[in-house]
Amino acid sequence: MNSNLIARQAKNNIYLPFNGRIEEIIPLAPDVGLFRVRVESQLTYSPGQFFMVSVWGAGEVPISVASLPDEGGVLDLCIRKAGMVTTAIHSLQTGQSIGLRGPYGNGFPLEASKGRDIVVVAGGIGIAPLRPLIHWLIRNPDKAGQVTLLYGSRSPEDMVFRDEIEKWREGGINVVLTVDKGNEKWNGHIGLVTGLWHEVRTDFKKAAAYICGPEIMIKAAMRDLFFLGMPDNRIITTLEAHMKCGVGKCGHCYAGPKYICTDGPVFSYEEIKKHAIL
Amino acid sequence: MKGEWILDKNHLSYWLRQLRKDRQLIGPLRDEGRDIVFRTVENIHEIVLDCPASLPSPKEFLFPQYEPMLRLNSNPSSPPLRKGVRAVEDLTDKNRRVIFGVRSCDISTLGLLDKFYLGKYRDPYYEQRRKNTLFISVVCNNPEPTCFCIGLATGPYLEKGFDIQLTDLGDRYFLQTGSAEGARTVRSMAFLFRRPTKLDYEDQYEVFLSSKAGFQKRIGLEGVRQMILSGRVKDDFWQWVAGRCFECGGCVYECPLCTCFTVTDRVYPDGIERVRLWDTCLFKGFTRMAGGVIPNEKMVLRTKRWYYHKLIHYPETLGDFGCVGCGRCTITCPGKIDMATIATKIKGLALNGDGE
Numbered sequence: 001m002n003s004n005l006i007a008r009q010a011k012n013n014i015y016l017p018f019n020g021r022i023e024e025i026i027p028l029a030p031d032v033g034l035f036r037v038r039v040e041s042q043l044t045y046s047p048g049q050f051f052m053v054s055v056w057g058a059g060e061v062p063i064s065v066a067s068l069p070d071e072g073g074v075l076d077l078c079i080r081k082a083g084m085v086t087t088a089i090h091s092l093q094t095g096q097s098i099g100l101r102g103p104y105g106n107g108f109p110l111e112a113s114k115g116r117d118i119v120v121v122a123g124g125i126g127i128a129p130l131r132p133l134i135h136w137l138i139r140n141p142d143k144a145g146q147v148t149l150l151y152g153s154r155s156p157e158d159m160v161f162r163d164e165i166e167k168w169r170e171g172g173i174n175v176v177l178t179v180d181k182g183n184e185k186w187n188g189h190i191g192l193v194t195g196l197w198h199e200v201r202t203d204f205k206k207a208a209a210y211i212c213g214p215e216i217m218i219k220a221a222m223r224d225l226f227f228l229g230m231p232d233n234r235i236i237t238t239l240e241a242h243m244k245c246g247v248g249k250c251g252h253c254y255a256g257p258k259y260i261c262t263d264g265p266v267f268s269y270e271e272i273k274k275h276a277i278l
Numbered sequence: 279m280k281g282e283w284i285l286d287k288n289h290l291s292y293w294l295r296q297l298r299k300d301r302q303l304i305g306p307l308r309d310e311g312r313d314i315v316f317r318t319v320e321n322i323h324e325i326v327l328d329c330p331a332s333l334p335s336p337k338e339f340l341f342p343q344y345e346p347m348l349r350l351n352s353n354p355s356s357p358p359l360r361k362g363v364r365a366v367e368d369l370t371d372k373n374r375r376v377i378f379g380v381r382s383c384d385i386s387t388l389g390l391l392d393k394f395y396l397g398k399y400r401d402p403y404y405e406q407r408r409k410n411t412l413f414i415s416v417v418c419n420n421p422e423p424t425c426f427c428i429g430l431a432t433g434p435y436l437e438k439g440f441d442i443q444l445t446d447l448g449d450r451y452f453l454q455t456g457s458a459e460g461a462r463t464v465r466s467m468a469f470l471f472r473r474p475t476k477l478d479y480e481d482q483y484e485v486f487l488s489s490k491a492g493f494q495k496r497i498g499l500e501g502v503r504q505m506i507l508s509g510r511v512k513d514d515f516w517q518w519v520a521g522r523c524f525e526c527g528g529c530v531y532e533c534p535l536c537t538c539f540t541v542t543d544r545v546y547p548d549g550i551e552r553v554r555l556w557d558t559c560l561f562k563g564f565t566r567m568a569g570g571v572i573p574n575e576k577m578v579l580r581t582k583r584w585y586y587h588k589l590i591h592y593p594e595t596l597g598d599f600g601c602v603g604c605g606r607c608t609i610t611c612p613g614k615i616d617m618a619t620i621a622t623k624i625k626g627l628a629l630n631g632d633g634e
């Protein structure tokens with residue numbers, strides 16, 4: 001009842017969080033957990049958008065949606081312990097509530113890549129915002145051609161969503177994995193994701209790409225794809241910035257003439273170059 | 279009928295007293311440090327009108343330096359803090375205020391601030407304060423040496439955008455109403471005012487002309503914008519600017535159009551408050567991300583961003599410069615890289631060719 005009241009108030013105050021209840025916390029890697037949060041089933045959001053997630057007393061941080069909205073009123077947030085607020089989030093337990101505001105941001109332009117081959121490039125926890133995109137592509141095979149996921153992480157232990165990769169393959173996605181440093185059991189590639197373009201069997205000129213990861217990886221991947229012939233308006237990435245409000249007011253995320261929170265966080269390489277965002 | 283009236287100066291104090299009955303009266307006062315600050319007026323005779331610009335600008339009544347936003351109460355009888363949900367109190371400021379003695383340049387910021395705060399996402403804290411604040415502005419008969427509103431059409435006299443505008447005619451004020459609330463306020467005490475005569479109009483025009491003549495600075499910003507857009511302001515110029523910046527943030531705090539803030543949670547024995555505080559893009563940590571990466575670590579990126587935001591991006595996105603020529607940064611900046619100086623230097627680049 002209370003949470004309804006707050007959800008109603010939130011319509012008048014963009015800074016007022018509503019509450020979600022943590023149903024399950026699945027450890028995915030050292031310092032990374034998947035927080036499955038029960039929200040009102042009408043809550044809609046799309047891949048590439050984010051929520052301002054908060055713990056009273058610690059603060060708010062932007063976290064991407066890691067699920068599609070119609071997965072039964074559960075919002076997945078994949079969160080890496082990186083500092084003060086994310087550590088406070090990690091100290092929460094199943095059954096406790098967590099503050100949410102959003103969804104914010106523009107999301108991936110899913111219609112723009114309609115019917116094309118798609119290359120998804122993920123580095124580390126950058127896979128989180130791409131996961132709902134992958135789910136969407138699996139569910140809508142008619143909306144895309146061949147889909148390849150190139151996913152790199154530091155080590156096999158750091159690779160999140162390992163258990164889902166088989167399912168993604170069954171769903172028709174060509175998944176290619178790489179790590180910086182392997183172990184005895186590792187039989188995938190070793191090296192950077194940007195060394196895996198030869199694994200993508202497509203005409204880059206006609207395909208589209210979705211990229212997320214550390215900034216240097218994003219920059220390298222965008223440039224490579226451009227040189228491989230992909231038009232810059234179909235090289236899509238999602239950017240990170242320090243964010244305090246998520247709604248274009250605090251100024252922290254302002255880059256070039258754009259606010260990453262409201263004009264992004266998803267941008268094409270074309271926009272990034274034009275507005276000198278990165 | 280046009281909203282034009284005459285207020286006898288002898289009636290001013292009575293009028294303000296009446297206004298104070300259902301609003302907090304704010305005005306320019308001289309504080310202990312001799313600065314002019316907008317504060318709650320206790321004694322009406324302490325209001326100082328013919329004075330340098332206030333530091334900081336009256337924006338602090340729409341967007342205060344420290345503003346509690348939300349409060350989660352944890353009274354001992356309610357269940358433990360993290361479990362379940364308890365009502366969160368919205369701390370939106372509901373005070374009604376009348377701010378007297380505001381200058382035209384500060385009134386001119388309201389258009390841009392409204393567009394900024396009340397766009398797609400409406401900022402409820404600004405909105406409430408804005409709705410509850412009546413501005414009574416006074417035309418500057420004696421512009422300061424630092425003022426350059428005249429080049430930007432943001433002062434010293436306004437055609438629109440004000441609630442109530444006064445022009446000092448010596449023994450009386452020429453009063454204009456520019457909003458419904460302004461008109462209503464004047465009409466509710468109509469007995470204090472009379473209609474202007476031909477002589478009043480003549481005096482007002484004369485005062486207006488002499489005020490216009492009094493400007494020492496006449497800087498427009500469109501030419502500066504064009505210079506930057508044409509790529510003629512090179513990076514070594516911005517390096518020079520950055521080299522002189524002390525990173526004190528003074529310009530940002532005084533600027534009536536700077537809006538950046540940070541948000542933090544304050545934990546008290548009886549609850550938690552989420553507050554926002556002024557922050558500035560000139561500080562190094564402003565863009566710091568987890569893990570320590572700072573996109574705008576280099577000073578030059580920060581000073582350049584400050585100027586680009588006001589001169590290039592605001593005109594692009596909101597249709598106006600992020601500067602009204604109030605001259606506060608000129609008064610404040612110890613490095614002498616204020617808007618007027620930089621604008622003049624950039625124009626100088628045009629005259630001297632591309633080199634410096």
Ligand SMILES: Cc1cc2nc3c(=O)[nH]c(=O)nc-3n(C[C@H](O)[C@H](O)[C@H](O)COP(=O)(O)OP(=O)(O)OC[C@H]3O[C@@H](n4cnc5c(N)ncnc54)[C@H](O)[C@@H]3O)c2cc1C
Pocket residue numbers: 050059060061062063064065077078079080081082083084085086087125128129239240241242243244265566567568569
């Ligand atoms: C659009 C977007 C989506 C994101 N999605 C995810 C995700 O799905 N999973 C995930 O683990 N992380 C994600 N991040 C990064 C995450 O927001 C930061 O790790 C987090 O803000 C760090 O906060 P902290 O308090 O734990 O760290 P501290 O270093 O203690 O940060 C202090 C403050 O700085 C700010 N801040 C610091 N780093 C960042 C940052 N990288 N981004 C934004 N603000 C920052 C925050 O306001 C924070 O309160 C995303 C960031 C953005 C911008």
Ligand code: SF4
Pocket residue numbers: 331381382383384418420421422425426427428432433434435602603604605
């Ligand atoms: S810039 Fe100076 S003269 Fe112009 S309105 Fe402001 S204070 Fe008055």
Ligand code: FES
Pocket residue numbers: 242243244245246247248249250251252253254259260261262
């Ligand atoms: S996060 Fe505040 S402006 Fe973008």
